[in-house]
Amino acid sequence: MYSLTAHVDHSSGLTLLERGQEFDSRGVQHCTQGCSFTLELHLRVSSTHCVAGAVGRGVLLPMPSDWAKFLPGQQLWAVYATAGDERVANFKKLLLGFMIGLLAWTYQSICPPPPKKLGSLNGPPITSPRIKLRDGRHLSYKEFGVPKEMAKYKVIFVHGFDSFKHHNVIATSASPALIQDLGIYIVSFDRPGYGESDPDPNRTLKSSALDIEELADQLELGSKFYVVGFSMGGQIIWTCLKYIPHRLAGAALIAPAVNYWWPRLPTQLSKEAYSRQYLQDQWCLSVAHYLPWLTYWWNTQKLFPSSSVISRSPEIFSRQDLELVPKFVTPKSIEDQIRHQGEYESIHRDLNIGFGKWEFDPTEIENPFPNNEGSVHIWQGDEDILVPEILQRYIAQQLPWIKYHELKGAGHMFPFAEGISDAILKALLLGKS
Known part of the structure; x- marks a missing residue:
């Protein structure tokens, strides 16, 4: 029993x-x-x-x-x-609850918070003039040089990554005498999501060029104008050459960022240039290209090293850059405006657009000035850590109508060096080498 x-x-x-x-x-x-x-x-x-x-x-x-x-x-x-x-049923319930919680946490981690609304009660203030664009967004701008009514040359400057309209290197570094003597008007603007310009959740390569065209029209710059872009702003000049070439009097790309996945770049050359980047920057760019929906999480997580560019690590600067960086610095009260609407709609979306899949390859662009009525220039430093010169050389070789200027011993910040902005303007506006 x-x-x-x-x-x-x-x-x-x-x-x-x-x-x-x-x-x-x-x-x-x-x-x-x-x-x-x-x-x-x-x-x-x-x-x-x-x-x-x-x-x-x-x-x-x-x-x-x-x-x-x-x-x-x-x-x-x-x-x-x-x-x-x-017991199995209870475990399944517990596992289901855990999975639901994990999914909720994951969703919150990869979804960026909404941008802070400009001019709202708790949002950033609006301190600069703005225009209203075709889709209702506003674009903030700042004018330099002679009044546009008196100007002989009208230039739109496009700022780079993690920057804004106050970082207008050709206006702030060029000789005031040169600007006055030549009658140069320069306007820079906050790209969407930066500074005091509204975000553009539908931003594309083409919309970047159309924003520039509409800025020119609303400011009454005339049928043709010059465009100059620095770093990722230089990359945007390719979109102007592609989508609004009929509006351009000339263009200058200063150390323009290169997308390592442009299809016509030789694979081995692109891999070599890519391998020069710091490992954390390779990861960051790969996420932006292959998994753009993870860009916000990747650049805010603490498990892996973050982008050295976003963290502004001194390691990304050449010897010359370290000497010139103080000229790039603005007062903190102004500097804080760069990302004050949120990082996703400014720097993160910049990465997704700039290093995502492009609908065109810059090396396929046709000469916008077949009769030499204007010119296109690329300026590059041969010690640039951020933008490998080997890719820039290849692109210039594929486009023989581009005037390529490579500066020996120069890094990424070379336009801040004495006399360089003057040289860029003279080459663009006067055709002087």
Whole structure:
């Protein structure tokens, strides 16, 4: 016979087995099918069927009239089948809850917060003039040089990554005498999501060029104007050459960023240039290209090293750059405006657009000035850590109508060096080398 302790929970008032009562077929008859119970079994049987100290919870299964015909081991497993099922069910519920929580956390991690609304009660203030674009967005701008009504040359400057309209290098570094003598008007603007320009969640390569064209029209710059871009702003000049060449009087690309995935770049050359980047920057650009929906999470997580460009690490600067960086610095009160609407709509979207999949390859662009009525220039430093010169050289070779200027010993910040902005303007506006 079997020693049994039985605690039976039910509402039927059935007679229960008492603690320590001998467990025989007569005792079983007191508990009917469907009776909920907790069992603590101490089996005293042959060693092949003994499981000591077992605890179970379940529903009593149907029993035959003659209990002795069932082996003890078989009865034990019949009881514990329901116990295991319940534990498995509870585990599944726990796992489901965990997975739901994990998915919710993941969704919150990869979804950027909404941008801070400019001019709202708790949003950044609007301190500069703005124009209203075709889709209702506003573009903030700043004017330099002579008044546009008196200007002989009208130039639109496009700022780079993690920058804004105040970082107008050709206006702030060029000689004031040169600007006055030549009659140069220069306007720079905050690209979408930067500074005081509204974000553009639908931003594309083409929309960047159309924003520039509309800025020129609303400021009444005339049928043709010059464009100059620095770094990622230089990359945007390719979109102007592609989509609005009929509006250009000339263009200058200063250390323009290169997308390593442009299809016509030689694979080996692109890999070589890509391998020169710091490992964390390779990861950052790869995420922007292959998994753009993860860009916000990647650049805000703490598990892996962040982009050295976003963190503004001094490692990204050449020897010349380190000498010139102080000229790039603006007061912190103004500097804070760069990302004050949020990082996603400014620097993160910049990465997704600039290093994502392009609908055209710059090396396929046709000469916008077949009659030499204007010119296009690329300026590049041969010690630029951010933009490898080997790719710039290749692009210039594929486009023989481009005037390529490579500066020996120059890094990425070379336009801030003495006399360089003057040289850029003279080459663009006057055709002087």
